[in-house]
Amino acid sequence: MEQKEIVHIISDSVGETAEFVVKAVAAQFNGGYIEIRRHPHVEEVEDIDPVIEAAKRQNAIIAYTLVVTSLKDYLDRRADEEGVIAVDLMNPLMEAFMKKFHKEPYHRPKLMRKLDEEYFKKIEAIEFAVKYDDGRDATGLKKADIVLLGVSRTSKTPLSMYLAHHSFKVANVPIVPEIDPPEELFTIPREKCVGLMIAPEKLNEIRKERIRAMGLKSDVNYASYDRIYEELAYAEKIMRKIRCPIIDVSNKAVEETASLIIEMFKNREELLK
Missing domain, CATH: 3.40.50 (Rossmann fold)
Structure with a gap:
């Protein structure tokens, strides 16, 4: 049996958005062989290190939706130091919004959950x-x-x-x-x-x-x-x-x-x- 590739998802909310995007992309690469491991409610840098260590050990990818700048910067730096691929799923669209609408994002987690509620x-x-x-x-x-x-x-x-x-x-x-x-x-x-x-x-x-x-x-x-x-x-x-x-x-x-x-x-x- 073909071994499943692992994608770790890090989110400051529940991680549903990231998982949906990862599954959509994985479908283009025989998504049945992708194992998703979700790490929700990440609010401290201490929550990030174990995921990076696991991803390095498993030769896995990290996909994340972090909006708190300090957490995002820490994840990017540590992943780069450890040679782990970490993909920010929100930043490209966030930057497009900033450029188009000339506004700064709130950088507050769980706002989408609040809107849903x-x-x-x-x-x-x-x-x-x-x-x-x-x-x-x-x-x-x-x-x-x-x-x-x-x-x-x-x-x-x-x-x-x-x-x-x-x-x-x-x-x-x-x-x-x-x-x-x-x-x-x-x-x-x-x-x-x-x-x-x-x-x-x-x-x-x-x-x-x-x-x-x-x-x-x-x-x-x-x-x-x-x-x-x-x-x-x-x-x-x-x-x-x-x-x-x-x-x-x-x-x-x-x-x-x-x-x-x-x-x-x-x-x-x-x-x-």
Whole structure:
């Protein structure tokens, strides 16, 4: 059996990027006979010497993705002294970026991992907003970062999705006079809740447009002022009972309301620090 050639991968993160590149190159040289040995989370020069010694002994190659200048310089120097081939997989592209965009890199490890974590956190928040939209599962109220409550057509769902894109887990609860709010709403911290109110005239206008879009009769109770006043009065009663902040969304775009909520929660986080 043909002996496998060895490639050592050194990374200040987990080494996935380097391994992917090495495998892509190895595929051009009968990659089945390449053995990859990964050395992740290298943060000290002391972590580098054993790899260089092993590579020298095995007549192996080192491929690395180190962004901390001191570590990279040390690896290059020691590999050269020991006659070991060490390939910097990031530097050519890094230099191209510097030349093209006239900017200096951060030289901080694990930034890609941080970006991945932020991406998955956002996806998780979006899935949460869909699952706990429109009060469909009250168990989500305890898990949520933010709980929105208001009558129908106060932009609870679009607000939930917008905030989810900022990585907030949002649940929303419709307030309807004929249906008691879920008990969980009165047991969670009031600081998590935000009430959404709207002027009767604006709500009448929005609901009439909604009725037209659905092809229903214009005289349905949903858009009548009597019904709107009843719903708003009940919603305000619930919000006062919870003692949550209330935002008037009458003439605000979703982005504007979301900005107010985000600012509100950021200020609270600062106070808790």
